[in-house]
Every structure is written in C-alpha cells, then in structure tokens.
Amino acid sequence: MIKRFALGSAIIVLLTAASVATGALLELDSDLDPFKPGAITGGDALDGVKPGQPQTILVLGSDRRFGDKRKGIPPRSDSMLVVRLDPKKNATAVMSIPRDLVVTIPGHGRGRINTAYGEGGPTLSAKAVRSLGIKIHHIVNINFGGFQRAINRLGCVYADVDRRYFNDNKPPVSSNEKYATIDLKPGYQRMCGKDSLDYVRFRHLDDDFVRAARQQDFVRQLKAQVGVGQLFSDRRELLKIFGRYTQTTIARGSDAKILGFIKLAVDAAKNPITEVRFPAGRERSDGSIEVSPGSLRRTFRTFEAVRGKSSARESAARSRPKRAPRRMGGLAAGLVVAEREGEDHVLNIATKMRDLDVYFPKARLSRGGYARNSPRAYTIKDRSGTGHRAYRIVLSHGDNGQYYGVQGVAWGRPAILKSPTDSVRMRRRTYQRYFDGQRIRLIAWKGPKGAWYWVSNTLSQQLSNAQMMDIARSLQRIGQ
Numbered sequence: 436m437i438k439r440f441a442l443g444s445a446i447i448v449l450l451t452a453a454s455v456a457t458g459a460l461l462e463l464d465s466d467l468d469p470f471k472p473g474a475i476t477g478g479d480a481l482d483g484v485k486p487g488q489p490q491t492i493l494v495l496g497s498d499r500r501f502g503d504k505r506k507g508i509p510p511r512s513d514s515m516l517v518v519r520l521d522p523k524k525n526a527t528a529v530m531s532i533p534r535d536l537v538v539t540i541p542g543h544g545r546g547r548i549n550t551a552y553g554e555g556g557p558t559l560s561a562k563a564v565r566s567l568g569i570k571i572h573h574i575v576n577i578n579f580g581g582f583q584r585a586i587n588r589l590g591c592v593y594a595d596v597d598r599r600y601f602n603d604n605k606p607p608v609s610s611n612e613k614y615a616t617i618d619l620k621p622g623y624q625r626m627c628g629k630d631s632l633d634y635v636r637f638r639h640l641d642d643d644f645v646r647a648a649r650q651q652d653f654v655r656q657l658k659a660q661v662g663v664g665q666l667f668s669d670r671r672e673l674l675k676i677f678g679r680y681t682q683t684t685i686a687r688g689s690d691a692k693i694l695g696f697i698k699l700a701v702d703a704a705k706n707p708i709t710e711v712r713f714p715a716g717r718e719r720s721d722g723s724i725e726v727s728p729g730s731l732r733r734t735f736r737t738f739e740a741v742r743g744k745s746s747a748r749e750s751a752a753r754s755r756p757k758r759a760p761r762r763m764g765g766l767a768a769g770l771v772v773a774e775r776e777g778e779d780h781v782l783n784i785a786t787k788m789r790d791l792d793v794y795f796p797k798a799r800l801s802r803g804g805y806a807r808n809s810p811r812a813y814t815i816k817d818r819s820g821t822g823h824r825a826y827r828i829v830l831s832h833g834d835n836g837q838y839y840g841v842q843g844v845a846w847g848r849p850a851i852l853k854s855p856t857d858s859v860r861m862r863r864r865t866y867q868r869y870f871d872g873q874r875i876r877l878i879a880w881k882g883p884k885g886a887w888y889w890v891s892n893t894l895s896q897q898l899s900n901a902q903m904m905d906i907a908r909s910l911q912r913i914g915q
Contacts, residue, residue, distance in 0.1 A: 449470040454874065479562035481684065482570040490572040493561050495552065496579065514650070515548065515560065517569060519738060530711040530734075530742035531647030532564065535723045539566045540588035547723055557682065576682040578581055579636075583628030588672055590818065593655045593850050595877075595891055597649075598829050598838040599808040600637055622811055622827035623842050623849060644713065644726075645836035648676070648894035651710045655871075658708060660771065691830045706862050709872060711738045712895070767901035771801045778913050780805050784812040784826055785913050791824040791845045794888055797909035800902070803831035815844060837893040841910065843887045851889060861908045871896055875903040880910075 484490050494516040519528040534549035541562045543554055553561040557576045565571055586592060600619040617633040619626075626634060635650045677755040714734050716726035766772065785793040799805075809829035814822040825844040832839060855867035869877040874896035879889035890907045892898045898906075 454528055458608070466770050478558055480558045480565065480571065481574070482565075482572055484572045490524075491521060492518045492520070492559075492573045492575055493564055493568055493571045494518060495557055495560055495574065506517065510719050514646075515564065516650070517564070517571070517738070519741070523739075524740075524742050526709040526741050527592070528709050528711055530713060530737050530738050531642035531643075531650060532567075533647070533713060533724055535643060536713075536716070537719070537723045540561050541566065558883045567731055569738075574682075574684045578681070579632060581681055583632050585632045586626075586657075587628040589596060589661055590627050592630070592653075592660055593623065593625050593844065594653055594656050595623050595851055596626075596634065597840060597891065598806060600634065602637075604824055619823055620811055620813070621806075621808065621829050621840065622813060622815075622825060623851065624813075624815055639861060644715075645894055647713065648710070650898075651708065652876075652894055653699055655710075656706045656851060661852055685782045687914050711741060723744060735852075739851065741873050766798055767899060767905045769800055769802075769899075770798045770902055772797060776805070781826075782913065788812060788824055788826065791826070791886055792882060792884060792912055793826060794841065794843060794882070794910040795828060796841055796890070796906050797911055798828075798831060798906050799830055799897070800839075802833035805830055809840075815846070817846065832893050832897055834893075834897065837895060838908075839893050839898055840891050841888065841906075842881075842891065843886060843888045845884070849886070849887060852889070855879075860906075864908070866904075866907055873900075874898075875900045878903055878907045880907070883902060 452462060494514075496514050500647050515532040515534065516534065517530050520527075532548060534547065536548045537545055538548045538551075540548070540551045540554065540559065543551070543561075548560075548563050551559045555562075557574045561574050562569045577732070596619055598621050600617045602615070602617050604616060615633060615636060615638075618638055619634055631653070635646075635653050637649070638646055682884060711734065714726050714730035716724040716730070718724055725853075754875055774797045777797060777799070781793050781795045806829035810826055811829075812824075812826045815825045816822050823844055823846040825842070825846075827843075828841040831837055852867065852869075854869075856870040858865055858867050864880045866878050866880045868875050869879075874892065875898075876892045876896055880885055888910060890903060890910075892903060
C-alpha cells in the first residue's frame with residue numbers, strides 16, 4: 436500500500452502538537468493519556484540525557500504493505516530521520532539516513548540499515564543508527580495514517596512543488612514491484628493529507644538523497660505555517676492522532692518527564708529547521724551505499740554543532756553584491772543567456788494572464804533546460820477560498836530528480852515568504868533572500884502590481900548563490 440513515508444513532517448506536527456507544557460500538570464494530565472498506550476522500550480539502544488539538555492530523536496516508519504503480514508514478509512524501516520532539539524543553538528537540526536546505507540547491525544552482521552527494523556523493530560533500528568556514531572535519546576515510530584490525519588486536522592499546508600509528479604503504474608515497472616501512485620502538478624499550492632503523503636514519499640525516478648531533501652523542505656514549509664497557539668488549541672485531537680498512530684519511548688516516562696520533553700520540543704519549535712545532508716557514498720553493484728568512517732564523523736559533528744540565524748546571516752553577508760550588478764554578459768559560471776528561448780516558453784500563458792504579469796528568466800543553467808510540463812498557469816486559493824492567479828516555470832538542473840523554477844502569484848504575501856534571511860538591492864529591485872545554511876534556497880521580489888515572484892533552488896540546493904542571484908535579476912517580461 437505504501438513505500439514512502441513523510442517522517443520529517445510527522446515529527447514536527449506530532450511532537451510539537453503536544454505543546455501543553457506551558458500549562459499546569461494537573462490540568463493537563465488527561466491530555467497526556469494518548470501517549471501511554473503507544474509506549475515502547477528503548478533498552479540499551481538509547482543514551483542517557485539530563486532533563487533540559489539537547490536531545491536527538493530517531494523517527495522511523497515502515498513500508499509494510501497490505502498482505503505482507505499474511506505472507507510472512509517482515510516490515511522494513513522505509514525512512515529514518517534524526518532530529519536534534521537544542522533551543523540554545525537557534526536551530527533544529529534534521530538529517531535523513533539513506534535506507535540503503537550499509538551498516539553493522541548488532542547481532543546480524545553487515546547489511547542495509549532498513550532491514551534492522553524487520554529483524555528487531557525500532558530498538559534494533561536505533562542500535563544500527565548508534566553504530567554509526569550518533570547518540571539517540573528517544574525513538575518515535577509512526578504509521579502513515581497519522582500523518583495524513585494530522586495534516587488534515589491542521590488545515591492542510593501550502594507547499595512549493597518543484598516539478599510534475601505522476602505515476603499510475605501503467606505500465607508497471609516490473610511484475611514484482613509497483614510504486615505508489617501520484618498526480619501532482621508543479622507550483623505553489625495547498626496540499627492536504629493524501630497529496631502531502633504522496634509528495635513526500637515519492638521514490639520513483641529519483642534517489643534517497645533527493646527524497647530526503649524533499650521531506651525536509653516540506654517540514655520547513657509546514658513548520659512555518661503552524662503556530663504553537665494553533666497546536667495548543669487543538670491539542671486533544673492532535674494527541675489522539677499521535678497516540679493512535681505512533682509508538683514512542685517518550686511515553687514510558689512519568690507525566691513530568693513527558694512534559695519536560697514536550698517543553699524542550701516547544702522551545703525548539705520557534706527555531707528554523709536546518710538540514711544536514713548525509714555524505715555521499717560509494718554505490719555498490721546491488722544498489723546499497725557505503726560511506727567512509729571519516730565522512731560520517733565529520734557529518735555528525737556538523738549535525739551536533741548546527742546553529743541557526745547567525746550562521747545564515749553570516750552566509751548572507753558574504754554573498755551580498757559588493758559592487759554594482761554585472762551586465763548580463765558577465766553571468767555566474769554555469770549560466771547562459773537564453774532570452775529568446777525563455778520568451779518562446781512563456782508566450783502562450785503571458786498572452787492569457789491579464790491580471791498577472793509573467794516574468795521569465797533571461798538566464799538559465801547551461802545544462803538541463805525547460806521541463807516538458809512547463810509552464811503551468813493556474814489559480815491558487817487562499818484559506819478563505821479566494822482565488823489568485825499564478826504560474827510556474829520549471830527547469831531541469833540536469834541531475835536526476837533536481838529541478839529549479841520561477842513562481843509568480845497575484846497574492847498579498849504567501850506563507851512561504853515569511854521571515855527572509857536578508858534583502859539586497861539589484862537592478863532597481865529589492866530582493867528578499869532565504870538561506871538554508873550557506874546556500875540560497877529561495878530569492879523573491881514584489882512586482883509593480885503587488886504580485887510576488889520568486890526563484891526556487893533545487894531540492895538539494897545545487898545552484899550556487901551567484902547563480903540564484905543572477906537568475907533572479909534576469910527576470911523580465913516579454914519585450915522588456
């Protein structure tokens with residue numbers, strides 16, 4: 436039934452949904468009841484930690500499908516995500532572990548890390564992760580149904596979909612395996628439970644690293660739209676969802692310990708999410724991945740040392756233009772001028788969208804090109820049901836599963852544009868920049884008619900800061 440699962444989103448929704456720690460313990464005792472039926476033991480798979488100290492949570496989900504149990508097929512952990520909560524660092528660190536990573540599974544030898552779940556459940560999965568050198572303080576094991584229900588309960592989420600996602604298994608990839616079906620068009624849009632799950636679990640035609648980046652990007656957008664006040668006011672229903680579809684070691688503690696952890700989660704919830712990318716490894720002939728011990732140690736040190744806004748602002752300061760913008764002939768390395776191609780690409784929608792000016796990029800990457808299902812003109816509805824005209828231009832980076840694009844929307848201020856890292860002035864426009872660590876993930880500006888336009892980096896932030904800025908400043912209308 437399911438082969439991908441949105442664990443990153445679930446940890447933010449379902450853990451911070453329990454933001455009741457600001458109230459009195461006696462008043463909230465009944466609110467904690469849903470935690471307790473889903474208690475699991477961690478045993479010697481977990482590291483000790485003092486109350487109030489930074490904690491790392493291993494979030495798991497399995498890919499057990501309908502009929503697997505009857506056939507005796509063991510479940511496997513389809514996704515593994517580690518989340519580090521440390522309010523003092525001004526950031527919540529998130530890192531996905533590739534399910535095909537080869538590790539030492541205690542008592543079972545070397546094997547893919549996702550097989551540990553079938554051999555020994557969440558506890559053995561935690562031991563396998565610890566064998567890499569990551570300290571684990573809690574385990575959360577989530578069923579996909581809870582994710583869908585939580586997203587719907589929160590009123591769905593607006594997400595920046597990078598490209599066309601479609602699969603109907605016709606024809607099937609093979610007689611033994613089918614991928615989950617999906618039908619999503621590109622562009623900024625509102626997604627509810629099933630579409631959100633389809634989007635973040637998609638694994639057809641890309642790899643573990645792209646899927647991890649997609650999940651973490653969805654987490655970032657979800658977190659920016661869901662406030663603690665909303666979670667608190669609807670805590671009982673959200674906690675019922677948590678209790679029904681989640682198993683966790685957190686539930687084995689006393690009420691005071693549970694509330695202590697929840698307080699840590701709430702304190703960390705105000706901080707931005709910083710993605711730490713798992714290091715690239717050597718792919719073996721069977722499709723599994725091996726990563727050198729040195730690369731793992733460096734990555735885990737980065738994971739534990741993640742800091743928030745200060746480092747992003749330092750990166751922004753370093754990438755500010757130090758002189759007047761260059762002429763189009765002096766583009767960043769890897770870009771080419773493709774004005775005629777861009778005009779031809781948007782001509783059809785530009786003549787039909789009277790209430791929204793269509794801007795296209797005069798510059799693009801020299802590799803890749805415009806995607807087949809681009810551009811897309813559509814109407815997006817806000818939460819009050821009012822429609823706003825929008826369009827999306829999709830370009831391929833050239834690497835598998837990597838797309839960047841240009842979005843325009845006649846909307847006052849979409850949620851994705853909250854809290855910019857900084858702003859810069861280029862070509863008589865003021866651009867707002869949004870950083871993910873040292874890379875610009877999005878750069879936006881407000882058009883003359885009040886519409887907003889932005890350039891989105893690829894899911895793995897493969898465009899350099901100079902490339903992102905040059906593409907943004909090249910945006911123009913036909914004949915301009």
